[in-house]
Amino acid sequence: MKAAVVVFPGSNCDRDLAVAFEQAGFDVSMVWHKDSTLPEGVDIVGVPGGFSYGDYLRCGAIAAQSPICKAVIEHADRGGYAIGVCNGFQILTETGVLPGALLRNAGLKYICRTVNLKVATSESVFTQGYNAGDVIGVPIAHHDGNYFADAETVKALQDQDRVAFTYEENPNGSVADIAGILSENRRVLGMMPHPERAADEGHGGTDGAAVFRALAGMVTAA
Amino acid sequence: MKARVHVMLKNGVLDPQGEAVRHALGALGFDKVEGVRQGKVIDLDLAEGATEADVTAMCEKLLANTVIESYSIEMA
Numbered sequence: 556m557k558a559a560v561v562v563f564p565g566s567n568c569d570r571d572l573a574v575a576f577e578q579a580g581f582d583v584s585m586v587w588h589k590d591s592t593l594p595e596g597v598d599i600v601g602v603p604g605g606f607s608y609g610d611y612l613r614c615g616a617i618a619a620q621s622p623i624c625k626a627v628i629e630h631a632d633r634g635g636y637a638i639g640v641c642n643g644f645q646i647l648t649e650t651g652v653l654p655g656a657l658l659r660n661a662g663l664k665y666i667c668r669t670v671n672l673k674v675a676t677s678e679s680v681f682t683q684g685y686n687a688g689d690v691i692g693v694p695i696a697h698h699d700g701n702y703f704a705d706a707e708t709v710k711a712l713q714d715q716d717r718v719a720f721t722y723e724e725n726p727n728g729s730v731a732d733i734a735g736i737l738s739e740n741r742r743v744l745g746m747m748p749h750p751e752r753a754a755d756e757g758h759g760g761t762d763g764a765a766v767f768r769a770l771a772g773m774v775t776a777a
Numbered sequence: 778m779k780a781r782v783h784v785m786l787k788n789g790v791l792d793p794q795g796e797a798v799r800h801a802l803g804a805l806g807f808d809k810v811e812g813v814r815q816g817k818v819i820d821l822d823l824a825e826g827a828t829e830a831d832v833t834a835m836c837e838k839l840l841a842n843t844v845i846e847s848y849s850i851e852m853a
């Protein structure tokens with residue numbers, strides 16, 4: 556099982572994400588933003604959190620135009636698996652791989668704390684390790700995590716069971732309390748909370764580890 | 778040749794920064810401000826021959842996120 560973690564200038568959760576993949580049994584390679592191809596036979600791509608390109612213009616906007624992102628989009632278009640966390644979620648919405656956008660938090664403050672998430676669906680490789688309705692504690696750390704999509708898109712996400720996680724107490728103004736969503740083929744997950752920061756005993760909680768454990772053995776190269 | 782691009786959050790998209798500015802203006806005693814929307818102005822220096830269509834393409838591809846933002850272009 557091979558995972559690739561993309562590294563942009565300003566990424567700061569890339570190594571955490573790599574460790575979470577490794578602990579779940581993946582061989583992980585780090586991929587630089589100027590690379591134009593993913594390593595051969597990659598089963599899943601991780602787009603990490605951080606402040607790619609200093610969040611200039613909009614969070615994730617410049618990263619979305621980088622050479623490696625073209626390869627990530629092609630990977631997703633072929634039916635490949637990908638997970639984007641925090642800035643990675645922002646990047647995946649900027650590329651159009653996932654719908655909607657992340658706005659400035661409604662309270663305007665950067666928020667860094669563990670929040671309770673409800674698992675909204677267990678019907679995906681990312682969430683099958685949970686039961687729908689489970690409540691898990693996962694850290695958030697963002698200034699622009701206020702998920703927005705028009706009413707039609709939100710309805711489609713809900714009707715197609717593509718909301719992966721919701722906030723129990725909405726910290727940032729996200730529409731419909733949405734914390735994470737799935738692509739139409741359910742093979743791409745974007746979420747603002749950081750499951751890779753709740754994946755080891757040393758983190759103070761392991762509620763996020765099931766995301767990576769569930770992926771092991773389930774994803775295949777596209 | 779120059780172009781100026783204005784990027785604004787679309788109507789209906791909450792602008793928390795604009796709201797914060799509105800509150801601050803109210804606190805300063807400017808009590809006739811009923812709403813504030815904050816956006817971006819991007820000035821482009823363009824080579825001869827660049828057209829408004831080029832700038833439109835730049836807006837669609839990068840300068841604006843049309844999921845949440847609208848834009849307008851002034852060519853000069």
